Amino acid sequence: MANAEKKTILSGIQSSGALTLGSYIGAIRNWVELAEDYSCYYCIVDMHAITVRQDPETLRRNTLTQLAQYIAAGLDPEKCALFIQSHVPAHAELAWALGCYTMFGELGRMIQFKEKSAKNADNVNAGLFTYPVLMAADILLYQADLVPIGEDQKQHLELTRDVAQRFNGVYGETFKLPEPYIPKIGARIMDLQAPENKMSKSSSSSGGCVCLMDKPEEILRAFKRAVTDSGAQVRFNPESKPGVSNLMEIYAVCSGKTLPDVEREFSGRGYGDFKKAVGEAVVETLRPMREEAERLLEDRAYLEKMCADGARRAALTADKTLRLVYEKLGFVAKPALPSEADANTIAKPGEAAI
Numbered sequence: 025m026a027n028a029e030k031k032t033i034l035s036g037i038q039s040s041g042a043l044t045l046g047s048y049i050g051a052i053r054n055w056v057e058l059a060e061d062y063s064c065y066y067c068i069v070d071m072h073a074i075t076v077r078q079d080p081e082t083l084r085r086n087t088l089t090q091l092a093q094y095i096a097a098g099l100d101p102e103k104c105a106l107f108i109q110s111h112v113p114a115h116a117e118l119a120w121a122l123g124c125y126t127m128f129g130e131l132g133r134m135i136q137f138k139e140k141s142a143k144n145a146d147n148v149n150a151g152l153f154t155y156p157v158l159m160a161a162d163i164l165l166y167q168a169d170l171v172p173i174g175e176d177q178k179q180h181l182e183l184t185r186d187v188a189q190r191f192n193g194v195y196g197e198t199f200k201l202p203e204p205y206i207p208k209i210g211a212r213i214m215d216l217q218a219p220e221n222k223m224s225k226s227s228s229s230s231g232g233c234v235c236l237m238d239k240p241e242e243i244l245r246a247f248k249r250a251v252t253d254s255g256a257q258v259r260f261n262p263e264s265k266p267g268v269s270n271l272m273e274i275y276a277v278c279s280g281k282t283l284p285d286v287e288r289e290f291s292g293r294g295y296g297d298f299k300k301a302v303g304e305a306v307v308e309t310l311r312p313m314r315e316e317a318e319r320l321l322e323d324r325a326y327l328e329k330m331c332a333d334g335a336r337r338a339a340l341t342a343d344k345t346l347r348l349v350y351e352k353l354g355f356v357a358k359p360a361l362p363s364e365a366d367a368n369t370i371a372k373p374g375e376a377a378i
């Protein structure tokens with residue numbers, strides 16, 4: 025398909041920690057599949073990550089590791105724009121403008137804000153509150169048709185549509201209204217130790233979260249210890265059997281089987297057998313990605329070049345939307361500003377011209 029006919033996708037993941045099996049199954053796996061047919065922008069949202077305190081060196085390392093993992097998972101940096109959010113200033117700029125069209129009450133209703141402010145009670149900062157506005161800017165800048173996400177991000181996407189609609193209502197058609205793409209299986213992978221909670225990189229449960237860079241023996245151990253129930257049947261029922269149903273979804277995705285197939289395969293077999301098989305399927309799914317990411321991390325220059333190229337491509341599209349928004353808002357057209365390379369040729373205020 026020619027690029028002009030292709031629909032657009034944007035998605036992002038915070039670099040606030042190691043990528044989890046949840047974000048792979050809920051998001052990245054679908055990014056890879058969709059990249060064949062769409063024009064794709066995939067970013068690492070480091071600006072979102074600082075809404076909770078980050079150690080600077082760890083954040084930098086996590087961001088580059090995440091880029092390596094995107095590529096290792098099968099995203100081709102020549103085909104998709106893979107970039108770091110803070111490299112494209114239009115994200116912050118549009119977020120400011122959209123913030124003036126987002127209501128305080130709307131942001132206060134966001135579940136993620138309520139959860140994260142409860143978890144970080146000593147640091148309920150304004151960025152945590154306005155987080156969804158920056159996410160709306162991420163999406164609307166690219167006029168995305170589709171946003172592949174896990175179930176937990178649905179509310180943020182609805183807010184994005186509401187804000188876009190409000191802006192379009194005042195200024196005329198400006199933003200495309202994006203649709204969420206939430207997978208039927210694996211939209212909400214649960215914590216292996218506490219299957220009532222989402223598996224998350226900031227989870228406090230030990231052994232409940234599997235990360236993409238974990239070693240095979242750690243993964244096998246986590247699945248061996250995974251919480252099930254007092255029964256003995258491998259049956260899909262998230263309400264009455266949350267632990268087993270979660271393991272079934274993970275196994276179905278990693279083995280390419282359907283849930284009825286999985287029930288049949290383990291009918292009459294114990295949980296021990298089942299958990300071992302799930303662990304092994306996860307190890308084999310993650311192994312090539314981990315090995316390739318480790319290899320890519322040895323070549324920092326390559327990673328830096330890939331994300332610089334991605335940022336340039338992203339900025340081209342993002343700046344076009346931002347210019348349109350500024351014009352609609354009534355801002356005076358922005359002049360071309362000097363680049364860092366011109367710094368020595370421009371006088372500071374109060375200094376003589378060079």
Ligand code: ATP
Binds near residue numbers: 040044049
């Ligand atoms: P944090 O704990 O810092 O909030 P997280 O582990 O929840 O992070 P995100 O970076 O917020 O992960 O999510 C990245 C993407 O993966 C989002 O689209 C999100 O919906 C999806 N995702 C995250 N966790 C899961 C999960 N357990 N199951 C399915 N999808 C998930």
Ligand code: LTN
Binds near residue numbers: 072158159163173180
């Ligand atoms: N809010 C999301 C991460 C995120 C995102 C985005 C996802 C930031 N910007 C744009 C999709 C599209 C999260 O917390 N997982």
